[in-house]
Amino acid sequence: MILWSSNRLSPSRTDMLLRRSLGLLTCLAASVVVFVIGFVLVESLPAFSEIELSRIISDDTWHPADPDNATFGLIPMLVGSFLVTFCALLWAAPLGISIAIANEFYPSRFMSPIVRRTTEIMAGIPSIVFGFWGLTTLVPLIANIQAPGQSLLAGSIVLGMMILPTIVLTTEQALHSLPNELAIAAAATGVGRFAFLWHVALPTCRGGILSGVVLGLARAIGETMAVLMVSGNIVQIPGSLFDPFRTITTNIALEMGYATQTHRTLLFLTAAILIAMVVPLMAVMQSLNTEQSHG
Amino acid sequence: MTCDSPIIRVNQLEVTYGEQVALRDLTLEIPQRQITALVGPSGCGKSTFLNTLNRLTDLLPDCKVSGSIQLNDVDILSAECDLYEIRRRVGMVFQKAVPFPLSIEKNLTLPLSEHGLPRSEQQKLAQQALKDVGLWDEVKDRLKKPAMNLSGGQQQRLCIARALALNPEVLLLDEPCSALDPIASRVVENLIVSLRKRMTIVIVTHNLAQAKRIANHMAIFWIRNGAGTVIEQGPAAALFLNPREAVAQEYLSGTCG
Amino acid sequence: MAKRPLSEKLDQLVGLLVRSSSALMVGMFLVVTAAILRNGLSGLSMEFLTTIPQDSGRGGGIGPLIVSTVLVLGICLLVSIPLGVGTAAWLSEFSGSRQVVTKSIQLSLDLLASIPSIVFGLFGMVVFCQKLNFGFSILSGGLTLACMVLPIIIRTVYFGLRAVPGDIRQAGTALGMSQTRILRSLIIPTAMPAIVVAILLGIGRAMAETAALIFTSGYVMRMPESVFDSGRVLSVHIYDLAMNVPGGETNAQRTAFVLLTSLLVINLCASQFSGRWLTGRRA
Numbered sequence: 133m134i135l136w137s138s139n140r141l142s143p144s145r146t147d148m149l150l151r152r153s154l155g156l157l158t159c160l161a162a163s164v165v166v167f168v169i170g171f172v173l174v175e176s177l178p179a180f181s182e183i184e185l186s187r188i189i190s191d192d193t194w195h196p197a198d199p200d201n202a203t204f205g206l207i208p209m210l211v212g213s214f215l216v217t218f219c220a221l222l223w224a225a226p227l228g229i230s231i232a233i234a235n236e237f238y239p240s241r242f243m244s245p246i247v248r249r250t251t252e253i254m255a256g257i258p259s260i261v262f263g264f265w266g267l268t269t270l271v272p273l274i275a276n277i278q279a280p281g282q283s284l285l286a287g288s289i290v291l292g293m294m295i296l297p298t299i300v301l302t303t304e305q306a307l308h309s310l311p312n313e314l315a316i317a318a319a320a321t322g323v324g325r326f327a328f329l330w331h332v333a334l335p336t337c338r339g340g341i342l343s344g345v346v347l348g349l350a351r352a353i354g355e356t357m358a359v360l361m362v363s364g365n366i367v368q369i370p371g372s373l374f375d376p377f378r379t380i381t382t383n384i385a386l387e388m389g390y391a392t393q394t395h396r397t398l399l400f401l402t403a404a405i406l407i408a409m410v411v412p413l414m415a416v417m418q419s420l421n422t423e424q425s426h427g
Numbered sequence: 428m429t430c431d432s433p434i435i436r437v438n439q440l441e442v443t444y445g446e447q448v449a450l451r452d453l454t455l456e457i458p459q460r461q462i463t464a465l466v467g468p469s470g471c472g473k474s475t476f477l478n479t480l481n482r483l484t485d486l487l488p489d490c491k492v493s494g495s496i497q498l499n500d501v502d503i504l505s506a507e508c509d510l511y512e513i514r515r516r517v518g519m520v521f522q523k524a525v526p527f528p529l530s531i532e533k534n535l536t537l538p539l540s541e542h543g544l545p546r547s548e549q550q551k552l553a554q555q556a557l558k559d560v561g562l563w564d565e566v567k568d569r570l571k572k573p574a575m576n577l578s579g580g581q582q583q584r585l586c587i588a589r590a591l592a593l594n595p596e597v598l599l600l601d602e603p604c605s606a607l608d609p610i611a612s613r614v615v616e617n618l619i620v621s622l623r624k625r626m627t628i629v630i631v632t633h634n635l636a637q638a639k640r641i642a643n644h645m646a647i648f649w650i651r652n653g654a655g656t657v658i659e660q661g662p663a664a665a666l667f668l669n670p671r672e673a674v675a676q677e678y679l680s681g682t683c684g
Numbered sequence: 685m686a687k688r689p690l691s692e693k694l695d696q697l698v699g700l701l702v703r704s705s706s707a708l709m710v711g712m713f714l715v716v717t718a719a720i721l722r723n724g725l726s727g728l729s730m731e732f733l734t735t736i737p738q739d740s741g742r743g744g745g746i747g748p749l750i751v752s753t754v755l756v757l758g759i760c761l762l763v764s765i766p767l768g769v770g771t772a773a774w775l776s777e778f779s780g781s782r783q784v785v786t787k788s789i790q791l792s793l794d795l796l797a798s799i800p801s802i803v804f805g806l807f808g809m810v811v812f813c814q815k816l817n818f819g820f821s822i823l824s825g826g827l828t829l830a831c832m833v834l835p836i837i838i839r840t841v842y843f844g845l846r847a848v849p850g851d852i853r854q855a856g857t858a859l860g861m862s863q864t865r866i867l868r869s870l871i872i873p874t875a876m877p878a879i880v881v882a883i884l885l886g887i888g889r890a891m892a893e894t895a896a897l898i899f900t901s902g903y904v905m906r907m908p909e910s911v912f913d914s915g916r917v918l919s920v921h922i923y924d925l926a927m928n929v930p931g932g933e934t935n936a937q938r939t940a941f942v943l944l945t946s947l948l949v950i951n952l953c954a955s956q957f958s959g960r961w962l963t964g965r966r967a
């Protein structure tokens with residue numbers, strides 16, 4: 133007969149301990165986002181008492197550190213952020229969707245693995261490298277056409293390249309989730325590949341494709357370093373594709389190092405605005421994804 | 428209805444998953460050191476019943492169990508009973524062999540060390556268990572190799588050995604042969620019969636021929652009023668010969684269920 | 685019947701179009717990497733990797749910066765791996781039927797993943813550098829990055845743990861093993877490849893980061909003596925040389941080469957590893 137020793141902590145007590153400590157870690161991990169948003173908000177709150185807040189819209193210029201005649205206009209930078217994001221999406225979204233379609237519907241034994249690998253690697257290239265390439269290669273090229281080269285065009289090319297993998301991967305995933313039987317049924321009834329793609333696949337995956345584009349959009353708005361290196365960083369509403377500009381993210385990166393008092397507070401407010409733009413996009417994407425999984 | 432020296436007495440057992448009642452009003456006695464076969468059509472709660480016997484139902488979040496299950500003098504369902512002790516005393520083997528993704532030896536020693544046995548003891552028991560299931564000669568040279576590399580029948584015997592190493596009083600088997608080929612299935616079946624002298628065995632099976640071959644005692648599960656329950660129980664031979672309930676008669680003769 | 689050739693033509697046209705899109709992307713990728721790799725390779729030597737930078741980085745090497753980068757990554761992983769694995773383990777093994785709790789935790793992680801890195805930089809500056817008084821230091825930078833990579837690590841490990849078949853948990857429980865033991869001896873070892881992939885992805889993401897580090901780990905190029913020293917990481921070095929140091933371009937190229945090749949290796953390892961792990965699972 134075996135003697136079952138019981139010289140150990142009761143397993144249920146160890147389990148309880150583990151459950152509690154892992155629960156604690158989980159609480160900590162889940163609260164990080166609250167801390168991040170909370171601290172940014174707290175640091176930006178003084179802005180409401182220090183200045184007339186409407187001035188961030190009504191002021192035309194941005195001279196927050198000027199002791200006599202400070203101005204706080206954020207509009208040029210907000211416009212800069214939106215314009216560069218829009219221009220980047222304008223070419224990267226259709227291109228990304230096309231590539232995903234190629235991977236799913238027009239695969240080639242030679243190209244498809246290369247394209248997949250490229251997408252994966254491209255997603256991992258740091259923004260600083262994209263920015264550096266833009267600064268050293270792209271900007272001089274654009275400067276040949278029209279000086280100074282650091283421009284909306286350079287910004288949207290670099291930014292578009294950065295969000296391209298996101299759009300490709302998400303769209304591909306959406307298209308891939310189509311049941312195989314659908315394609316077989318279509319083929320069996322004599323529906324061609326293009327007709328299937330156009331009338332069945334794309335409409336069915338609308339949600340998933342859109343969420344890829346939204347994800348790219350969110351990433352583009354938040355991107356800092358790459359844009360900073362190719363945008364020229366002049367606070368103005370760009371009049372053409374060849375004009376330099378500044379975005380709200382690059383503004384934070386450029387000025388936080390020396391900003392004090394109201395200037396600093398306003399930079400935090402900018403970060404709060406940035407969060408306020410990204411969070412609803414996330415919500416939209418979530419709903420798109422659930423719609424897709426239910427549809 | 429009653430049997431000599433029952434080791435497990437189930438009284439008025441009811442199991443619900445959320446809204447759905449899986450078992451209701453189940454009363455059953457399981458005789459000691461015999462093979463009790465649980466038979467009946469799919470979906471009438473045989474596996475659920477087996478799971479309640481060593482409280483695996485605790486793993487399911489919405490599952491509620493009421494009634495009483497006496498294992499000798501301990502009420503398995505009471506809150507005070509030591510869950511880990513119960514699971515040592517009541518071993519279980521599943522339909523699909525579940526070797527841990529570890530070496531063959533580690534598969535056996537891990538639960539032993541969990542129950543606080545010293546290292547030297549662990550290896551002795553592991554070796555004995557492998558001999559008991561007739562696996563020792565097949566695997567003694569590769570004890571450190573992954574258990575996943577064994578064949579299906581070997582994996583299932585390893586799982587039985589893993590349960591045996593803990594020296595349980597009751598061994599629950601949930602269709603242990605249904606995923607095996609006929610030859611491996613026969614090996615496992617013979618093994619089960621050979622274990623009868625040592626412990627009480629409760630086996631769920633869909634194979635009536637198998638039940639007939641190995642069982643001493645039998646319980647027939649059926650759906651009554653939307654929930655599973657035992658409609659008839661008793662010595663296997665007598666039941667096969669002369670079931671009281673009409674449905675049981677039809678089931679055993681293969682015309683329904 | 686006359687429609688058929690038309691639709692076939694259309695199909696061919698679309699095929700050509702989408703395939704050239706793919707080719708365009710591969711082309712862009714090659715242009716960017718070729719430029720960085722070609723320009724950076726010239727003059728790259730062991731000496732560059734080990735010596736200290738001189739003349740604001742125009743001359744000399746990047747030795748101390750590599751050390752700083754490794755230290756920042758080390759701190760980041762030291763914090764994010766236990767926290768991430770613990771959270772993933774809770775979500776996968778202990779959350780039970782608490783759907784609402786699980787859903788809101790997942791939502792909070794999704795939100796965290798969507799926050800731009802510059803915002804993490806501000807957060808790190810306020811909390812780690814100022815409130816906790818770590819100053820511009822490797823510690824502050826590492827902690828900031830830990831917050832940033834947390835969602836990636838949790839998600840990767842979580843899917844790894846969920847991929848462990850449920851019958852293993854059931855079989856372990858049936859043998860009277862405690863949840864602690866099942867987790868430690870059965871589930872974590874089985875999910876180890878996912879944890880390795882999570883670490884690689886975390887390194888890849890953290891090493892690529894610049895914006896979150898400018899205001900947390902700082903610009904100092906000296907060899908760090910402790911984690912409380914400010915230390916400039918590779919990506920910040922590229923930024924500073926390219927934007928603020930006239931004549932720093934050559935060394936920026938070389939640093940970019942070092943950063944890009946390390947990241948390529950790490951990301952390739954991650955995808956290779958997760959690929960093999962997934963196919964191994966299917967077999």
